[in-house]
Amino acid sequence: xxxGIRIAGFGGQGVISAGVLIAQAGxxxxxxxxxxxxxxxxxxxxxxxxxxxxxxxxxxxxxxxxPDTVIVMNEPSLAKFEPMVKPGGVLIINTxxxxxxxxxxxxxIVNVPCNDIADNEIGNPKTLNMVMLGAFAKATGAITLxxxxxxxxxxxxxxxxxxxVLALNEKAFLAGANAVK
Amino acid sequence: xxxxxxxxxxxxxxxxxxxxxCRFFAGYPITPQNEVPEYMSWRLPEVGGAFIxxxxxxxxxxxxxxxxxxxxxxxxxxxxxxxxxxxxxLSYCAGADLPLLIANMMRGGPGLGNIAGCQxxxxxxxxGGGHGDYRLYVVAPNSVNELANLPRKCYEVAFKYRIxxxxxxxxxxxxxxxxxxxxxxxxxxxKLEKPEWAIGVNHEHRAKRRITSYDLTEGGLExxxxxxxxxxxxxEENEVMFEEKMTEDADMIVVAxxxxxxxxxxxxxxxxxxxxKAGLFRPITLWPFPYKQIQALAKRxxxxxxxxxxxxxxxEDVRLALNGTAETHLYCKVGAAVLTAEEVAAxxxxxxxxxxxxxxxx
Amino acid sequence: xxxxxxxxxxxxxxKTHYCPGCGHGIIHRLVAEVVDELKIxxxxxxxxxxxxxxxxxxxxxxxxxxxxxxxxxAEATGIKRTxxxxxxxxxxxxGDLASIGMAExxxxxxxxxxxxxxFVNNTIYGMTGGQMAPTTLxxxxxxxxxxGRTAKQAGYPIHMSEMLATIKGASYVARGGVHxxxxxxxxxxxxxxxxxxxxxxxxxxxxxxxxxCPTNWGKTPKDAVxxxxxxxxxxxxxxxxxxxxxxxxxxxxxxxx
Numbered sequence: 010x011x012x013g014i015r016i017a018g019f020g021g022q023g024v025i026s027a028g029v030l031i032a033q034a035g036x037x038x039x040x041x042x043x044x045x046x047x048x049x050x051x052x053x054x055x056x057x058x059x060x061x062x063x064x065x066x067x068x069x070x071x072x073x074x075x076p077d078t079v080i081v082m083n084e085p086s087l088a089k090f091e092p093m094v095k096p097g098g099v100l101i102i103n104t105x106x107x108x109x110x111x112x113x114x115x116x117x118i119v120n121v122p123c124n125d126i127a128d129n130e131i132g133n134p135k136t137l138n139m140v141m142l143g144a145f146a147k148a149t150g151a152i153t154l155x156x157x158x159x160x161x162x163x164x165x166x167x168x169x170x171x172x173x174v175l176a177l178n179e180k181a182f183l184a185g186a187n188a189v190k
Numbered sequence: 191x192x193x194x195x196x197x198x199x200x201x202x203x204x205x206x207x208x209x210x211x212c213r214f215f216a217g218y219p220i221t222p223q224n225e226v227p228e229y230m231s232w233r234l235p236e237v238g239g240a241f242i243x244x245x246x247x248x249x250x251x252x253x254x255x256x257x258x259x260x261x262x263x264x265x266x267x268x269x270x271x272x273x274x275x276x277x278x279x280l281s282y283c284a285g286a287d288l289p290l291l292i293a294n295m296m297r298g299g300p301g302l303g304n305i306a307g308c309q310x311x312x313x314x315x316x317x318g319g320g321h322g323d324y325r326l327y328v329v330a331p332n333s334v335n336e337l338a339n340l341p342r343k344c345y346e347v348a349f350k351y352r353i354x355x356x357x358x359x360x361x362x363x364x365x366x367x368x369x370x371x372x373x374x375x376x377x378x379x380x381k382l383e384k385p386e387w388a389i390g391v392n393h394e395h396r397a398k399r400r401i402t403s404y405d406l407t408e409g410g411l412e413x414x415x416x417x418x419x420x421x422x423x424x425x426e427e428n429e430v431m432f433e434e435k436m437t438e439d440a441d442m443i444v445v446a447x448x449x450x451x452x453x454x455x456x457x458x459x460x461x462x463x464x465x466x467k468a469g470l471f472r473p474i475t476l477w478p479f480p481y482k483q484i485q486a487l488a489k490r491x492x493x494x495x496x497x498x499x500x501x502x503x504x505x506e507d508v509r510l511a512l513n514g515t516a517e518t519h520l521y522c523k524v525g526a527a528v529l530t531a532e533e534v535a536a537x538x539x540x541x542x543x544x545x546x547x548x549x550x551x552x
Numbered sequence: 553x554x555x556x557x558x559x560x561x562x563x564x565x566x567k568t569h570y571c572p573g574c575g576h577g578i579i580h581r582l583v584a585e586v587v588d589e590l591k592i593x594x595x596x597x598x599x600x601x602x603x604x605x606x607x608x609x610x611x612x613x614x615x616x617x618x619x620x621x622x623x624x625x626a627e628a629t630g631i632k633r634t635x636x637x638x639x640x641x642x643x644x645x646x647g648d649l650a651s652i653g654m655a656e657x658x659x660x661x662x663x664x665x666x667x668x669x670x671f672v673n674n675t676i677y678g679m680t681g682g683q684m685a686p687t688t689l690x691x692x693x694x695x696x697x698x699x700g701r702t703a704k705q706a707g708y709p710i711h712m713s714e715m716l717a718t719i720k721g722a723s724y725v726a727r728g729g730v731h732x733x734x735x736x737x738x739x740x741x742x743x744x745x746x747x748x749x750x751x752x753x754x755x756x757x758x759x760x761x762x763x764x765c766p767t768n769w770g771k772t773p774k775d776a777v778x779x780x781x782x783x784x785x786x787x788x789x790x791x792x793x794x795x796x797x798x799x800x801x802x803x804x805x806x807x808x809x
Contacts, residue, residue: 074530256630
């Protein structure tokens with residue numbers, strides 16, 4: 010199994026932390042992983058993207074230039090990252106913020122209104138990246154709810170003592186997964 | 191030991207240094223290595239060490255000069271422009287035979303350049319960098335796990351031969367997160383022997399000790415430098431580290447260090463799927479450079495490609511190693527541009543097929 | 553015969569390289585006497601500068617370090633933070649401390665690094681052959697201002713002690729001299745205080761010492777002494793500039809290891 014992932018969006022959408030969570034979940038599942046972030050010079054706002062690899066074998070390049078899966082969280086990222094997806098790969102689009110339509114026909118398009126789900130269904134905009142991760146898990150099978158649940162308190166130490174926040178994140182994850190048809 | 195922990199390169203380096211006995215750190219903020227001083231600022235006090243955010247890179251390396259003189263395992267880190275500023279101090283440290291650890295998480299240059307990972311400081315690191323006749327022991331990790339475990343080796347070599355040691359990593363490795371497993375238990379610094387040359391309080395009234403790089407007596411400096419050269423020769427003899435992958439049946443060898451070696455590995459695997467037998471030679475020590483090992487491969491392989499994210503710096507050492515016994519090619523990207531496996535594979539294939547686009551470096 | 557005075561134990565019995573009439577020898581002796589009297593020779597680590605006093609690392613009978621020009625306070629910081637028990641002294645000239653090493657001395661004071669600094673101000677670059685220093689007086693000749701320093705071309709001499717005294721972390725700042733017996737006696741007391749402060753963990757202490765450089769001034773030793781008295785003292789007023797060592801809120805950074 011090899012899964013190369015690119016996640017892209019605005020700074021503050023949880024793009025980076027989603028990548029870290031996938032990598033941490035991968036370790037829990039006994040996989041080899043790498044995570045590489047790229048951001049602009051801005052401390053707030055701006056654009057952010059990251060490369061994540063989850064693999065059965067040793068990870069070669071940490072820079073995912075031909076991703077199996079791309080998650081596009083904002084409008085500008087679609088044009089930049091859509092062409093990278095491997096033929097037969099998955100393109101997950103946050104339709105809450107991305108109005109343009111993808112042009113690729115050789116990849117699986119997964120439309121998920123991540124912001125709408127986080128804001129309305131979950132009632133907490135901060136759960137945006139968990140919605141995204143749920144959709145990613147369902148669309149690719151690369152990670153499981155169990156491993157993400159185990160990953161959360163490892164990445165965010167304070168969460169270990171906040172079961173209600175963990176429960177909220179689980180709810181968001183499941184809502185994201187359910188949105189994938 | 192135990193569970194693999196997902197760690198950012200810079201933090202894994204800092205923790206690795208602490209576990210290797212580092213008890214003093216001085217540094218100055220510069221991207222992309224800020225997590226190193228940030229980590230040290232709270233971690234060192236936990237183990238009875240001291241951290242200082244220095245007023246400048248220059249001051250930081252000279253604090254290290256002072257601390258290293260006491261025989262304390264100490265460290266500073268920076269990124270390219272900051273490493274340039276430290277060169278004077280590094281020259282003094284080398285001239286005073288001080289063991290220390292300095293990390294350069296290289297970024298795009300020259301000048302302010304940019305903050306992405308790059309390898310443009312290879313020449314600076316492997317040719318001394320500052321003024322005078324001297325060497326640094328230079329190691330180049332290509333994963334977070336290797337980065338995390340290298341400080342121990344660096345201190346061992348630094349103290350054994352009394353030489354400053356440098357970890358030369360591109361900024362990519364500092365920013366990446368990967369699983370880390372520290373191979374050895376943390377060093378108990380109370381059990382480290384104080385070196386016989388280290389300055390300190392002298393309640394036992396032993397002979398006075400001096401830390402200095404000068405000798406103005408006639409022929410004095412010559413003796414001092416010659417003594418150092420003997421140690422350099424021993425390092426060249428004993429401390430070369432490298433890795434080979436898929437070289438057994440290869441008819442083309444890619445030479446790469448740091449992140450490009452990872453990208454090259456992906457490219458080589460792509461080529462092998464097409465039936466092209468390429469292999470990877472990765473220098474882990476950049477000084478001492480594995481000249482002999484590359485020479486040995488040239489008995490069988492007649493095509494070598496240096497893959498770098500610089501204008502082609504290490505390629506000069508590859509040429510020196512081959513000394514005309516095989517073709518030396520170069521594929522490189524500058525300005526901290528991202529190197530992808532696809533483009534490396536395409537270039538390697540062209541070189542393999544004899545394209546003149548990446549003609550042999552003469 | 554009765555022995556009334558002898559070489560301080562902290563000074564090694566070898567010939568120094570200093571020129572006749574140079575102030576370094578007197579200042580070395582004052583430091584050594586104080587170290588003997590305070591019984592801190594075993595704990596002392598001497599940081600020698602780049603400049604005429606570079607060889608001081610051979611003269612003091614204690615462990616020494618000698619590094620890059622102007623970086624003494626940084627070296628001293630690295631030593632003090634790794635061996636808090638050590639008594640660390642950075643001995644510097646005016647080019648070293650007030651020009652190339654301006655940042656290091658200022659920030660050592662800002663951190664209230666618990667060290668002692670001896671700052672020898674002779675208004676000239678000695679070892680390199682008499683170039684203009686940051687402390688060169690207006691009108692004073694040097695090899696890089698052959699007609700005398702002008703404010704228009706090179707600005708005014710820096711008053712390091714007054715400047716450092718404005719820094720909260722500086723516990724003790726005094727300026728003395730070694731051109732008269734009275735000044736020498738007074739300066740010894742300043743130096744003693746600066747070392748006692750370090751012993752007591754009172755933080756950054758510095759003594760600026762006005763000194764003679766007859767060779768590069770082109771004067772006889774006697775005229776050089778007169779130059780300090782008549783010219784330098786006017787520009788650089790002697791005395792204690794700041795004594796915060798009795799206060800109980802001294803930061804004393806190095807003690808909080």
